[in-house]
Amino acid sequence: MSVRVRYAPSPTGSPHIGNLRTAIFNWLFARHAGGTFIARLEDTDRTPGRYVPEGIYELEASMRFFGALPDEWWVYGGESAPYIQSHNLPYYQLCAERLIREEKAYRCYCTRERLDAMRTEQQARGLPTGYDRRCRHLSEEDRARNEAEGITSVVRLAMPLEGYTVVKDEIRGDITYENRLQDDQVLLKTDGFPTYFLACAADDHRMGITHILRGDDWLSSAPKLIQVFVALGFDVPKMVHLPLIIGPDKKKLSKRHGATQFLDFVDQGYLPEALMNFICLLGWSAGDENRELFTVPELIERFSIEGISEHPAIFDYEKLKWMNGHYIRGCEPGRLIGMCLPYLRKAGLIPEAPLSSASDDEKETYRIEVLDYVRRVIPLEQERMKMLSEVVDLVGFFFAELDYPNGYEEKAVAKWLKVPYLKPLLEKQIEVYSALAEWTPEALEAATREISEGLTLKFAEVIHPTRVAVTGRTVGPGLFETLWAMGKERTITRLKTVSERA
Numbered sequence: 001m002s003v004r005v006r007y008a009p010s011p012t013g014s015p016h017i018g019n020l021r022t023a024i025f026n027w028l029f030a031r032h033a034g035g036t037f038i039a040r041l042e043d044t045d046r047t048p049g050r051y052v053p054e055g056i057y058e059l060e061a062s063m064r065f066f067g068a069l070p071d072e073w074w075v076y077g078g079e080s081a082p083y084i085q086s087h088n089l090p091y092y093q094l095c096a097e098r099l100i101r102e103e104k105a106y107r108c109y110c111t112r113e114r115l116d117a118m119r120t121e122q123q124a125r126g127l128p129t130g131y132d133r134r135c136r137h138l139s140e141e142d143r144a145r146n147e148a149e150g151i152t153s154v155v156r157l158a159m160p161l162e163g164y165t166v167v168k169d170e171i172r173g174d175i176t177y178e179n180r181l182q183d184d185q186v187l188l189k190t191d192g193f194p195t196y197f198l199a200c201a202a203d204d205h206r207m208g209i210t211h212i213l214r215g216d217d218w219l220s221s222a223p224k225l226i227q228v229f230v231a232l233g234f235d236v237p238k239m240v241h242l243p244l245i246i247g248p249d250k251k252k253l254s255k256r257h258g259a260t261q262f263l264d265f266v267d268q269g270y271l272p273e274a275l276m277n278f279i280c281l282l283g284w285s286a287g288d289e290n291r292e293l294f295t296v297p298e299l300i301e302r303f304s305i306e307g308i309s310e311h312p313a314i315f316d317y318e319k320l321k322w323m324n325g326h327y328i329r330g331c332e333p334g335r336l337i338g339m340c341l342p343y344l345r346k347a348g349l350i351p352e353a354p355l356s357s358a359s360d361d362e363k364e365t366y367r368i369e370v371l372d373y374v375r376r377v378i379p380l381e382q383e384r385m386k387m388l389s390e391v392v393d394l395v396g397f398f399f400a401e402l403d404y405p406n407g408y409e410e411k412a413v414a415k416w417l418k419v420p421y422l423k424p425l426l427e428k429q430i431e432v433y434s435a436l437a438e439w440t441p442e443a444l445e446a447a448t449r450e451i452s453e454g455l456t457l458k459f460a461e462v463i464h465p466t467r468v469a470v471t472g473r474t475v476g477p478g479l480f481e482t483l484w485a486m487g488k489e490r491t492i493t494r495l496k497t498v499s500e501r502a
Contacts, residue, residue: 002033002035003036004207004208004209005211005212006203006207007037007039008039008042008200009022009023009041010041010043010045011041012051013261014055014058014263017261017315018245019262020275021279022214022215023066023068024068024279025303025308026213027068028300029303031300031303032300036072038078038080038209039083040073040083040085040207041083041085042196042200043084044085044086044193058262058263062262066272066275080208088203089192089194092199092202093188093192095198096188096194096198104157104158104231106136107153107156108135108136108154108184109153115131128181130183131156131184136156136158154186154189155188156186157197158184158231159182159184159185159227162179164176164177165182165223165226165227167219167223167239169241170211170240171241171308175219177222202232204229205229209237211239212237212238212239213240213305214240214241216243243309243313245282245283247314248314257317259317268387269324269387269388269391271339274320274326276299278320280294280303283308284309286307287307321387322386328382336379337374337375340391341374343389344374344392344395344399349396351370354366373485380395397471397476404417404472404494405417408472408473409472409474416465416467419465422465422498422502423499425462425465426465426495428454428455429451430495430496432447433447433488434488439487439488441478441483441484442480445480448462466479466495467479469494
């Protein structure tokens, strides 16, 4: 039997790290097995906050970001359409009606007030909360009277009251649950929308799903889902419950630990290949204990259910940054520059690109004054960059209009721009640099060494004040590469400003 797996998120907002891992694990498993990866939208919960229309586009964007595109989904369809559950309500309603006819489900007429009072009493008595099955035992006359009076109802699963349900988890083995302790789950709500349990079982069967890979927060509800499959007469797919993701403090991952949602990671500048590599290691191992870096083809080749752990996975933010830095360092310069441009524009360091209707002269000016400059600057900090968002701090001094001493590091100024030889040094540099025929790192270094010797200064006594005068800071890329990228005019202007105010 060919493997068919599904990623079935709800549009509640930006996908969180658990969603992303579920999608990636399902995609990798399908690709490894030569199977089919399906994405369907579980949008039947219309509770405020549980249905966010723009969340649909963020789900689509996340899969495109990773290149983990489904073989079948709501965007371009497939043989198992529809892939949006709200588009298939009559199907679920028919399933519910069949279960009622077969006495595997029943209509419940209890009001919200009664259910709330029942739950309050259970809590006061220290009892497990759950439906007391009152409507399960209504007579035909009582049901007919309720219908005649127009009392609204939900449809509940008639959970077996005896025996056990065994969840056969491919990672954890068999997990047994006592049926009498399970709730009679609502399958169809008063508005005609199905709950997760009915829609999930009905769609998994209709789509031929062979394996369910999902987070272990669903494990406790698995016996009810299995009983819905059984009641409908459907085969139960194999189940794989992925381990919990926790923070470095061993507590469930949350926003207080840092980024947890897709858009957070994108905004901070994590590369798709880095984030995918990192996410794959959250609960899965290829067996190479000392290896953490994998290309996507390697992940596809090596991914297996057997490699998934049942133990919680720690989300190590420092490791993610390290891994992202590794992929940034290996990034082709043109691609890196393209990814950095939005951050520079957002920070106001470079202007927006001219519109297509702009004149050729405007476009050429933008290319020379902005793009060519960016192409010289960005590669200088490629080695130190761990997130694309860091580009603003790393190279901002190249673009910002420094106004000495404003914008300069105070400690750097105190240490290197208060030395007694500063003014003659800067004046000599302005003279020598202005006369340079070639503005290259090599020519700049040679000229600076001559200045150092001529003023009988140590080389370090020259390069440190020069760096601070031109960049406003003590740390950065190589000084002469920095001066080259900055260009003669900008370099000399900054030297003159500091010299005049020294």
